[in-house]
Amino acid sequence: MINQPETRDLLAEARQVLLESVAPEVAGEHKYQALMIANAMGMAIRELEQREQGQPEQTDRALRAYLSEQSLDETAAEAERDLARAIRERRLDGADPALRSVLRTLTESRLLINNPGYLKR
Amino acid sequence: MSALADTFSAYITRQCGARAARVTEFDKLSGGAIQDNFGLTLELEGGRRPGRQEFVVRQDAPSGVAESLSRAEEFRVLQAAFRAGVTAPEPLWLCEDPEVSGQVFYVMTRAAGSASPRKLVKADFSEEQRWNIVRRLGAELARLHTVRPPQASLEFLVMPDPDNPALSRVALYRRYLKEIDEPHPVLEWALNWLEDHAPEPGPTVLCHCDFRTGNYMMDGDELTAVLDWEFAAWSDPCEDLGWLCCRSWRFGADDREVGGIGDRQDLLDGYREVSGVDLDPATVSYWEVMALVRWAMIALQQARRHMSGEQRSLELALTGRMVAQMELDLLNQVQELEDGQ
Numbered sequence: 342m343i344n345q346p347e348t349r350d351l352l353a354e355a356r357q358v359l360l361e362s363v364a365p366e367v368a369g370e371h372k373y374q375a376l377m378i379a380n381a382m383g384m385a386i387r388e389l390e391q392r393e394q395g396q397p398e399q400t401d402r403a404l405r406a407y408l409s410e411q412s413l414d415e416t417a418a419e420a421e422r423d424l425a426r427a428i429r430e431r432r433l434d435g436a437d438p439a440l441r442s443v444l445r446t447l448t449e450s451r452l453l454i455n456n457p458g459y460l461k462r
Numbered sequence: 463m464s465a466l467a468d469t470f471s472a473y474i475t476r477q478c479g480a481r482a483a484r485v486t487e488f489d490k491l492s493g494g495a496i497q498d499n500f501g502l503t504l505e506l507e508g509g510r511r512p513g514r515q516e517f518v519v520r521q522d523a524p525s526g527v528a529e530s531l532s533r534a535e536e537f538r539v540l541q542a543a544f545r546a547g548v549t550a551p552e553p554l555w556l557c558e559d560p561e562v563s564g565q566v567f568y569v570m571t572r573a574a575g576s577a578s579p580r581k582l583v584k585a586d587f588s589e590e591q592r593w594n595i596v597r598r599l600g601a602e603l604a605r606l607h608t609v610r611p612p613q614a615s616l617e618f619l620v621m622p623d624p625d626n627p628a629l630s631r632v633a634l635y636r637r638y639l640k641e642i643d644e645p646h647p648v649l650e651w652a653l654n655w656l657e658d659h660a661p662e663p664g665p666t667v668l669c670h671c672d673f674r675t676g677n678y679m680m681d682g683d684e685l686t687a688v689l690d691w692e693f694a695a696w697s698d699p700c701e702d703l704g705w706l707c708c709r710s711w712r713f714g715a716d717d718r719e720v721g722g723i724g725d726r727q728d729l730l731d732g733y734r735e736v737s738g739v740d741l742d743p744a745t746v747s748y749w750e751v752m753a754l755v756r757w758a759m760i761a762l763q764q765a766r767r768h769m770s771g772e773q774r775s776l777e778l779a780l781t782g783r784m785v786a787q788m789e790l791d792l793l794n795q796v797q798e799l800e801d802g803q
Contacts (some may be wrong), residue, residue, distance in 0.1 A: 377776050384783060425645035428654065429636075435654050444648050445793055451786035459787050462716060 349389040356382040388454045400450040407443040421447065464488070469563050470502055470519050475725040477555045477569075480509030481553040486609040491518065497533070497692075498523045501572060518551060521567030526644040530692040531618075534558055537568045538615045542668060559573045575681030577689060582680055583713040583722035591683040596724035597683050599678070599706065600732025606688075607699045607737065609668035619696050621666065628660040631752060638759050642766060648789040655796055661700075661745045661771050674711040675721035700741060703729060704749025709791050710757050751795055758788040 364375040391397065404420050413427055424443070427433050433440055444450050452460050467488035475483040487503035500519045505514050522533060531539065533556075540553040551570035558566050576582075587595070611621065622630035632653055639649060670677075670684065671693040679687040707713070707726060708717050715722035720729045734740055765782020767773045 357767065377780060378782060381776065387604040399717075419645070421647065424644040425647040425650050428647050431654065435651055435658075436800070440651070441793065441797070444651060448648055448786050448789045448793060452790060455783040455786050 346441055349386055349393075352382055352386045352389075356386065384454055388459065391450075396450060396453065400446055403446045404443055410439065444454055466500070466563065467502060470500070470517075470569070471504055472569075473557060473562055474502075474504060474515075474517065474555075474569060475506070475509070478506055478509035478511045480506040480512070482507040483535060486514070497521065503572075513803040516572035517554070517569050518572045519567055519569050521563060521565040526629075529562050531694065533566045533568055535618050536691050536694075539619075539668070539691045542568070542613060542616060543606055543670075543691065543694075545686070546609050546668075548602055548688055549685055550691075563651055573679045573681075573687030575679045575684070575686045577676055577679045579676035579711070579713045579722070579747055582675055583715045583718075585683075587683060587723075592718070592724035593683065593728050595683060596679075596720045597732030597735070599673075599720065599723075600703075600729040601736045602678075602685070602688055603670075603673065603702050603706075604698070604733045604736035604739070606702070607665075607667040611666060611668075613668075613694055616668070619668075619694070621696055622663075626660060626663045627666065627696075627701060628656065628663065628748070628752065631697075631701075631756070632657050632660070635759050638763070642762050646758075646762075646763070646785070646789070648792055649755060649758055652751065652792045652796065656748075656752055656755065659748060661742070664698045664700060664741075664745070666696050667699050669695055669699070669702045671695050671697065671701065671705065673702045673706050674708070675706075675713060675723065677710070698745075698749070699739075700745045700749045701752070703733070703741065703746045704751075705753045705756075707746060707750050708753035708757065709750075709795075710754065710788065746796075747799055751792065751799070754788045754792050754795065758785050758792075759787050761788070 359375060359382070360379050361407070364372060364379070366396075367375060401420065404424065406415070408420060408424065411433060413423060424433075428435070428440075449460060464485075467485045470488075471483045471485050474480075485502065486505055487501065489501050491499040491501050497520050498573060500521075502517045502519055504515050504517065506515055520533065520536075530605050537553055537556040540550060544550050544552055551573055554569045554571065556566075556568040557563070560566060603675075611619075624630055624633075635649075636653055639646060639653070670688065670691065672675040672690055673688065677688070677690045678685055678688060706721050706729070712718060712722035718724055719726045726746070730741055730743065730746070761781045762786050764778045765785075768778040768782070
């Protein structure tokens with residue numbers, strides 16, 4: 342199905358109207374709400390962009406590669422849940438750079454959507 | 463609103479033994495989703511507090527969820543802190559009779575200034591002013607930490623279990639994480655690290671447990687009141703210092719480690735001057751890691767309140783999306799601590 346303009350484009354335009362036309366005209370609680378709405382819309386836009394670029398699959402591959410190296414079941418449907426459980430049960434070495442690297446990849450992938458500015462701090 | 467003002471005014475008039483009172487100002491103050499804070503200025507005739515008096519009345523919001531101390535418990539903590547010499551609003555009267563206003567409430571004196579963190583972090587203070595403010599923060603904590611168990615008026619505060627506040631926190635957060643059906647490998651990893659690196663516990667003292675920029679009032683460069691006592695607990699002194707230094711409470715001023723205001727050493731110096739105790743900076747750093755985990759847990763719980771439908775709220779939903787920030791800080795901070803050793 343072709344459904345133009347794209348959702349990402351709609352959201353981006355709506356966010357721009359909110360920030361450039363609406364937000365400057367309101368004050369106090371409404372200003373705060375406008376900025377929160379823009380923030381939420383920004384996350385939705387970035388999530389769509391990340392999906393288009395195949396970012397979630399890349400993160401998932403890194404996670405599965407690590408689990409496979411550790412002889413854990415990398416085919417499990419919920420790899421991140423398995424990783425959390427293996428850490429909780431102390432089956433993985435917390436000091437292992439490979440573990441820390443996969444934890445960082447997961448966290449950075451979320452921040453690319455939630456707050457990319459935080460990665461630059 | 464004005465009916466409520468009359469209710470509080472009549473109550474205060476009785477407590478002061480005044481002949482009459484006139485409400486000159488009444489407004490709802492910002493902050494606090496669980497409590498309502500009202501500013502009330504009265505002109506009192508006669509009695510023990512004659513003349514113009516500024517009060518704050520704090521009571522449960524109608525939709526209040528009790529996840530922390532009750533108003534009555536908070537009042538007793540505030541009394542203990544005030545008696546210990548902490549710069550806090552003077553707790554005046556606790557009204558536990560729900561017939562009066564419909565809720566339990568208490569009255570305290572109103573402090574001057576603002577608690578706005580962004581305003582404070584952006585303020586154009588000189589280095590000397592910063593030095594003074596941060597030492598003062600250390601001194602306030604040192605005074606608070608002179609309150610030690612057992613205290614008959616604070617028997618509702620539970621002692622850390624196991625008898626090590628750090629391990630007690632780790633156990634609590636593991637329970638929280640288990641209840642939240644969402645995988646958080648970074649938090650699991652950080653909890654293991656906190657368990658493995660738990661320092662020898664210090665004395666068990668009364669901790670504020672939310673002592674951060676945003677929860678103390680400043681009038682210019684003068685601290686006028688430490689606020690928001692509902693998370694107070696018996697814990698390790700360093701929990702309060704670690705929370706204040708946590709990166710999440712620097713509001714963007716990352717290189718000013720103490721609440722976005724000033725330097726860590728000045729905080730420790732201010733603490734030592736009042737208490738005579740030299741706290742170990744490494745233990746403060748440890749509790750800073752704990753603070754990141756704790757803030758992540760709070761954010762997860764707030765998001766849960768939204769997701770479960772208990773309290774649909776954009777603000778709570780967005781707070782849930784902040785957890786990755788604390789997780790990144792955890793990865794960085796643990797690495798930095800290990801590299802520094």
